[in-house]
Amino acid sequence: MEIQIVPVAFEDKTELLDLMTRVICSSVTQEVDLQNSYIENVTKNLEWWAANPELSCHLKAVNDETIIGVILIKKFWNLCSLFVAPECHRQGIGRALMMAAIDDCRAKSDKRAIHLNAAPDAIAFYRALGFIPSESKQPLPAGVEPMKFIL
Numbered sequence: 001m002e003i004q005i006v007p008v009a010f011e012d013k014t015e016l017l018d019l020m021t022r023v024i025c026s027s028v029t030q031e032v033d034l035q036n037s038y039i040e041n042v043t044k045n046l047e048w049w050a051a052n053p054e055l056s057c058h059l060k061a062v063n064d065e066t067i068i069g070v071i072l073i074k075k076f077w078n079l080c081s082l083f084v085a086p087e088c089h090r091q092g093i094g095r096a097l098m099m100a101a102i103d104d105c106r107a108k109s110d111k112r113a114i115h116l117n118a119a120p121d122a123i124a125f126y127r128a129l130g131f132i133p134s135e136s137k138q139p140l141p142a143g144v145e146p147m148k149f150i151l
Contacts, residue, residue: 002064003061003062003093003096004061005061005062005096005097005100006062007058007059007060008058008059008060008070008072010050012060012067013046013050016046016060016067016070017043017046019067019068019069019085020070020081020083021039022085022086023084023085024038024039024042027086027121042081046072048074049072052074055074055076056072056073056074056075056076057071057072057073057101057105057108058070058071058072058073059071059097059101059104061096061097063088068088068093069083069084069088069093069094070083070097071083071097071100071101073104075109075110076104076105076110076114077105077109077110077113078114078115078116080116082098084097094125095129099129102114102151106151109151112151113149113150114148114149114151115134115146115147115148116147116148117140117145118131118144118146118147119143120143120144123145123147126149127147130149131148131149132147132148132149132150133147134147134148
């Protein structure tokens with residue numbers, strides 16, 4: 001499988017939303033309201049990116065013209081989306097997206113770090129990439145851990 005990491009284009013929006021919805025529905029199976037909340041959040045983030053493309057790092061992983069992963073870092077410090085197609089998990093795609101995004105954000109982030117709120121099942125992944133615990137001023141759901149990667 002030959003994967004390319006390239007910038008997202010405006011015409012990718014529908015395919016991206018389909019991918020993110022599929023990932024959310026496959027990983028958040030117990031609660032439809034939570035699924036809908038996550039889908040609403042990623043939709044708002046896509047809309048923000050479409051209005052502010054110069055203020056973000058938005059990359060996609062592509063295999064044979066099919067988008068199999070995506071990352072969005074708003075303002076070069078706020079990691080708000082990292083999704084990989086379920087059938088492509090554990091193949092290094094999330095890591096490749098994250099490393100490419102770190103390279104892009106390194107010179108552009110005014111916070112000198114990338115911040116995120118990691119879901120419980122993603123904490124080990126982010127730790128393996130070098131993210132460390134951080135603080136959050138907002139209330140977070142149980143098990144969610146604020147983390148940062150120092151640039």
